[in-house]
Amino acid sequence: MLLMTFINGLTIAALLFIMAVGLNLSFGLLRIVNLTHGSFYLLGGYIGLYVYKATESWIFGIVAAGIVVAIIAFIEEFTLLRRVRGKPTLETLITLSLAIIISDLLIVIWGGNPKTIKIPELLKGYVTLFDANVPIYNIFIFCFACFICLTLWLILQKTKIGMIIRAGVDNFEITSTLGINIQLVFTLVFTAAGFLAGIGGAIGGTYLMVAPGEDWRILTYTLLVIIIGGMGSFGGTIVGSIIIGMIFSFGNVYVPQFSLFLMFAPVAITLVIRPKGLFGRITS
Amino acid sequence: MHTEKEHAIVLRNVNKSFGGVKAIDNVSFILGHDKSAVLIGPNGAGKTTLFNLITGEVPLDSGEIYIFGVDISNSSVQKRSDLGLARTYQICNLFNGMTAEENIYLALNSNEWKSKRNKFPFLTPWQKNKNKMDRIKEVLKSVGLEDKKHILVGNLSHGEQRQIELGMAIAPDPKIMLLDEPMAGLSLTERKFINKLILKLAVKKNIIVIEHDIDFALNITDNIMVLDHGKVIAEGSPESIKGNVEVQKVYKME
């Protein structure tokens, strides 16, 4: 029981990491929080479901979800957010209004009933670990998150674009002096975050469910991860995801009615002791 | 041995580092009761940091600071301003979306200007405080902006914003004023105006001014202090400064 709860927590943490890492990087770089991120997740879930049903390929569904959401994120950044660049509040309000529009649109298209994406044959079944039957799908999500984590880490550390992103997150003013097209980097990071959210939606939709309201639920948890971990911090995102994932999982098992009250605790502690987040160095 | 009460400001072995870099290195100096001083030095010498330490916006690492004999080394910004300390900033940090009048109003925050009769500060319109309104009028007049009191500060010209900045320092009627490059980026006529204003103030108050324009600075006082790499390298009259070898070294390198 304890082990299973722990593994569930780790799975949620992995999912939250996929969601939060892109959002947090774009937050650190653009200094705006993309509130459309939750809608991207849910949209990814629906597209994954739709394509999976049409093509009978789960992988296709995942990839399609990533690509479609990435395109929408690109359009959002390129056509809307750029118009009001430099006014962070307006930018954030635009992302909020888009989130409302998308989440209502999804109900119009796919209705209000919860749906589930079936786990593909390959990832079905269980592995016995000590005394617990661990679903293979949980292990898959965890491994996938590790893969994304490693890939992003390598990109950030080893490539030129990674260096620019790190510099931009660290010092906002420096970006204009680097002599590169920083707007392009913004768009790239924003689009990549959208891609991850789309994939996260399809993968998460398979683990949880695809339903109206999930967009705001996941967005809330994702933002919690960022608040706790620290804006723009890669390591903070990992730690924040694990904290929230564990609270979620253990809270649901041991104090089901009050699991959300538990969420207040880490936020309150973080905000009082380290207002910038555990690993945050930059302020808003 | 002097008693500190006779002096406006006394600094004793003041130190401050930022992340291992010594910004202020064992600075000591005394500003006499009726004296003013000019602070010069190359960029990054620590002039503004020294101001921040005196006003308490940045805490000391070690050392002591006295104002009129009171040890303020660990006092709050508020306590220091109540003792009669005010300053201006090199880069204007004003309330841009508010009127000139409101800017000065907010600057009147030392105890002397807190109205004792006003029992319901939340319910009385702020303009009702006659005491403060008279003072605001006076201050705006002295900085030459009495006809701009209802204009948003963000809409004023750069020179006028400097005047407001100065007005905010004057407002609580401080005894000591720290002026951080009050004339940076001003036109000649504007400089003349501010120059005259500061001269007038210097008669009644102790002023420390950071200024690159030595000619102007010497108008106010012939008491010069040269700061480099956080250290006082020379102090005294213009002649003695000019003859100082270290000062020559610093200014040749520039």
Add this chain to the structure above:
Amino acid sequence: MLSIAPNFGNTFIIIVLIRIMYYGLLTIAFSFLASQLGLFSLMVPVAFGVSGYTIAILETKNILIFPYSALVGIILALIISTFLGVMVNRSKGTYFLMLTLVLGQLAYAIALQWVSLTKGTTGITGVNRPYLLNIANLESNILFYYFILVVFIICIILLYVLINSSFGVKLRGVRESESRMIMLGYNTSLIKWVAFMVSSFVSSIGGIFFVYFIGVMNPDAISLNASVKVMIASIFGGINSIIGAIIGTGIIKIVEIVLSGITQRYLLIIGVMFLIVILLAPNGIMGIAERISKFGTRFFKKNSK
């Protein structure tokens, strides 16, 4: 305008006006923080929900009746706001928006999850209007209308007085440059916290009227949709003025009523309207009015010369 309407209106108009007023309380609570401190708080409805739920629980369980239940509701809302206010006190801008969104969502989720107390999605039903306004026909609505009108006006006057007091100047000082305020020796955390409490107070009063008028308290009242609608209304009317907030609430409520008769998905249309307003007229209707009046005065000046 609001006070003469019932004389020639019918029940429907009164109901609409009552709804505009209790949501209006919520909107001016939001607008107060947004205009004076420049902070967009998406958790303004939390106090609304706390007072509403408190009354609903106390009255349906026969523990307390009006006005004691309402009093407890306000006090509880203020106690909870105290903690929330301390939590968000050090942040600003986008971060503040995000933080309040998260805290508001947590409060919503708790209302949904704590079934033994809040009865979850269905909510608490059967809250009766207090004796003071206890006749279930048209007249009771009129009585209710006048009661809320008086409270509504008192709240607006209260906020105007605050805005014009020395405290109001300090709030705007924090909005313009918090760092300078700190350097001038002001306790900006305290100033912000007091403003936050005032906003929560107004919001909690809205909650009282809401629960008595509707008779039902469920989590929808504090959902994200609710907070977003409050924000949209406030921005619609013009973020820099309380009057704008009221006008905005009026527009949003009327649009909502008209559209909800046609489609369930009216939020989609409100969202699109919001997007257009942000992109084209970020200062809302009051901003447009200002521009027109400026243009008008210039126009007249030209002509009179």
